[in-house]
Amino acid sequence: MSKTILIVEDQQVLREITKEYLVDEGYQVLEAGDGKEALALFQEHEVALIILDIMLPELDGWSVCRRIRKTSNVPILMLTSRSDEDDTLLGFELGADDYVVKPCSPPILLARAKRLLEGPQRHHSRETLYGGAIALHLPSRSVTVNGSPCNLTHTEFEILACLLGSKGTIFTREQLITRIWGYDYIGDDRTLSSHIRNLRSKLGAHADQIVTVIRSGYKFEEHA
Structure with a gap:
């Protein structure tokens, strides 16, 4: 259909x-x-x-x-x-x-x-991506934090999937924009900043796992 x-x-x-x-x-x-x-x-x-x-x-x-x-x-x-x-x-x-x-x-x-x-083309072999207390299920597009549902928008989900799927990897702002919105994106990186801010707010105590790398971009880090 x-x-x-x-x-x-x-x-x-x-x-x-x-x-x-x-x-x-x-x-x-x-x-x-x-x-x-x-x-x-x-x-x-x-x-x-x-x-x-x-x-x-x-x-x-x-x-x-x-x-x-x-x-x-x-x-x-x-x-x-x-x-x-x-x-x-x-x-x-x-x-x-x-x-x-x-x-x-x-x-x-x-x-x-x-x-x-x-959505962006993904190449993850796993259906569920984990990052400490965060679990992201790709087929159902659902996220839980400490077992409780975390309601993300489409774009917030895509950003988290990108970062969580390559934990520890630094993505430049340009790389993230291209992955999420495509090569033909017309706009500026304040759009990305706004979505990152909203995503962190929804992750609550785990917001610091999305790390800003000064003059580089963003990455996902596991809690020690």
């Missing part, structure tokens, strides 16, 4: 153009023109990805993202016509996985959506 993508955009022309590209790639598409309609569709259908505009009638994109994150870790790709850094950082703090600044070409939006739906 093809995956279902929910497009939340109040401009009908943009919705239709985006839908056409996604349908041509074999995806099923749901459309919402405002925040309330988006939440209703999300509750009624099994959605694999949400493409979410920030400026919406009824409920804005931030409010929609906040409400969805209370119950789901579905990947969220935010659209914004603003260039204000605070807008994108707020989206990440609320749990968005990636963002695209409008206007953008449909092929670029499609590539970013595919990246979130398919």
Whole structure:
């Protein structure tokens, strides 16, 4: 069965153009023109990805993202016509996985959506990766800390899987960005910093296992 993508955009022309590209790639598409309609569709259908505009009638994109994150870790790709850094950082703090600044070409939006739906290519022979009290199960995309569930967003999961899969290896910021978002990523490394900060917050007492290596990048260290 093809995956279902929910497009939340109040401009009908943009919705239709985006839908056409996604349908041509074999995806099923749901459309919402405002925040309330988006939440209703999300509750009624099994959605694999949400493409979410920030400026919406009824409920804005931030409010929609906040409400969805209370119950789901579905990947969220935010659209914004603003260039204000605070807008994108707020989206990440609320749990968005990636963002695209409008206007953008449909092929670029499609590539970013595919990246979130398919995830980076992995070559781990194990289904579960362990790092002290942290356990990451790749098939179910679930994480536990001291046996308790740790709810991560799509992007937070990918960052942890990358670091945990090569414990002790230093990944530069550029390497992590390429692995998580791909070679065609358009943005800056503040996006990565925001996700790392959110990930550490969720790991609680084990946040220090994600180590910042000054002027180099990040690595995962076992607790002694």
